[in-house]
Amino acid sequence: KAGVTQTPRYLIKTRGQQVTLSCSPISGHRSVSWYQQTPGQGLQFLFEYFSETQRNKGNFPGRFSGRQFSNSRSEMNVSTLELGDSALYLCASTRERGETQYFGPGTRLLVL
Amino acid sequence: AQKITQTQPGMFVQEKEAVTLDCTYDTSDQSYGLFWYKQPSSGEMIFLIYQGSYDEQNATEGRYSLNFQKARKSANLVISASQLGDSAMYFCAMRERTGGFKTIFGAGTRLFVKA
Numbered sequence: 001k002a003g004v005t006q007t008p009r010y011l012i013k014t015r016g017q018q019v020t021l022s023c024s025p026i027s028g029h030r031s032v033s034w035y036q037q038t039p040g041q042g043l044q045f046l047f048e049y050f051s052e053t054q055r056n057k058g059n060f061p062g063r064f065s066g067r068q069f070s071n072s073r074s075e076m077n078v079s080t081l082e083l084g085d086s087a088l089y090l091c092a093s094t095r096e097r098g099e100t101q102y103f104g105p106g107t108r109l110l111v112l
Numbered sequence: 113a114q115k116i117t118q119t120q121p122g123m124f125v126q127e128k129e130a131v132t133l134d135c136t137y138d139t140s141d142q143s144y145g146l147f148w149y150k151q152p153s154s155g156e157m158i159f160l161i162y163q164g165s166y167d168e169q170n171a172t173e174g175r176y177s178l179n180f181q182k183a184r185k186s187a188n189l190v191i192s193a194s195q196l197g198d199s200a201m202y203f204c205a206m207r208e209r210t211g212g213f214k215t216i217f218g219a220g221t222r223l224f225v226k227a
Binding site: 035048055058088098100108 | 145147149154155156157158159162203207209211212213214215216217218219220
């Protein structure tokens with residue numbers, strides 16, 4: 001069974017731009033969560049989607065948003081990028097809410 | 113509030129020896145799950161082992177075992193017979209039912225396996 005896939009793997013943007021990251025969960029998994037990982041803050045929860053609905057949200061500004069499609073694929077969007085948004089963005093999927101999360105390889109975003 | 117503490121920023125272990133990575137947690141929930149993940153330099157988080165709060169036996173998965181001491185709120189990861197490929201960051205994580213299954217992670221422990 002294929003694992004979680006994330007695209008793109010690497011991205012370079014400039015301040016003020018916006019970016020969209022994509023995550024395809026393991027087949028049959030319905031929940032997708034997003035995390036931001038930085039050296040200073042560690043792994044921080046962004047949001048969780050289940051059945052196309054946001055079920056949980058972390059403590060991030062409104063510039064961070066996401067959505068989930070009927071096939072469980074998810075996208076997250078960051079608008080008006082700031083230098084501090086440079087991070088590894090990880091997506092994780094679970095079959096049902098509350099089960100073990102399986103992570104994708106991540107998207108490394110660099111904001112210049 | 114949920115909290116996960118990993119007090120060892122870095123650890124060294126000799127190849128073929130066992131190593132214990134510490135993790136303590138704080139929760140007022142009765143139902144929760146504890147996880148360990150490995151993150152190599154490539155960045156991907158690899159699931160290693162899971163322990164449920166109601167599980168009476170310590171979880172084991174191959175060379176990985178979880179030393180679960182509920183009263184002390186600790187969930188230490190034991191890696192037996194360390195291999196060079198075990199060199200990576202290791203994260204302890206907790207998920208509570210209340211709060212909507214949000215998972216929080218500790219700061220991580222970087223393990224170095226010496227040949």
